[in-house]
Amino acid sequence: MSKTSKKQIELDEKKVINQLQKNCMENLDIFAKNCGFSRQKVWRIIKNLERDKIVWGYTAIIDNDLLKRKHYLLLMKRNAQKINQKIIDILISRDFEDVVSKLGVTIETSSYIHGEYDWMTTFLASDIVTAKKFCELVKTNYPDTFQKIELLETLFDIKRQNVFNPNSTKIRDVI
Numbered sequence: 376m377s378k379t380s381k382k383q384i385e386l387d388e389k390k391v392i393n394q395l396q397k398n399c400m401e402n403l404d405i406f407a408k409n410c411g412f413s414r415q416k417v418w419r420i421i422k423n424l425e426r427d428k429i430v431w432g433y434t435a436i437i438d439n440d441l442l443k444r445k446h447y448l449l450l451m452k453r454n455a456q457k458i459n460q461k462i463i464d465i466l467i468s469r470d471f472e473d474v475v476s477k478l479g480v481t482i483e484t485s486s487y488i489h490g491e492y493d494w495m496t497t498f499l500a501s502d503i504v505t506a507k508k509f510c511e512l513v514k515t516n517y518p519d520t521f522q523k524i525e526l527l528e529t530l531f532d533i534k535r536q537n538v539f540n541p542n543s544t545k546i547r548d549v550i
Contacts, residue, residue, distance in 0.1 A: 387410075391421060394406055394410055395421070403417060434536070447509075448496070452524075453522065454522045480505060481498060506526060531549045
C-alpha cells in the first residue's frame with residue numbers, strides 16, 4: 376500500500392471517528408453525508424475500526440440530574456511501594472464493580488494516570504454519603520496501596536464525551 380493511500384485511509388478514519396464521537400446513533404445515510412462518503416464506505420470504515428479495537432464500544436450520554444444521580448471524581452495517589460499482584464488482579468477484574476454496584480455506585484471510568492495522582496475513577500452515586508462509602512470501600516479493598524484519596528463532585532457538565540449539554544444555560548444557576 377502506498378504512503379498516499381495509507382495517509383488517505385487515516386484521514387478518512389479520522390473523519391468517521393469525529394462523526395462517531397458527535398453522534399454514533401446518527402442515521403448511516405446522514406452520517407455518510409456529513410463525512411462526504413458513501414454509506415458503504417462509512418460502514419466499512421466503522422467495521423474496520425471495531426475489528427482493530429480502535430472503537431471499544433458505544434454509550435449513551437444520560438442526564439444524571441433527571442435520574443437523581445450525582446457524578447464524582449476520585450483521585451488516588453499510590454504509596455511508593457510496588458502494588459502486589461493480588462491488588463492488580465482486583466483492579467482489572469469485574470468483581471469490584473459487582474461489589475460497588477450493591478452500594479448503588481456505577482463506575483464510569485477507571486484510569487491509571489500520570490501527574491500528582493496515579494489513579495482516577497469517575498463514578499455515579501445517589502448522594503455524597505454513598506460516594507464516601509465508595510471511598511471507604513476503595514481504602515478497604517486496596518489496603519496500604521493509596522496514601523492519598525481525594526473526592527470531587529461534578530456540579531455541572533458543559534460538555535461530556537464530545538457532546539455539549541443541551542441544558543448548558545443552566546450553568547448560570549450553578550455559578
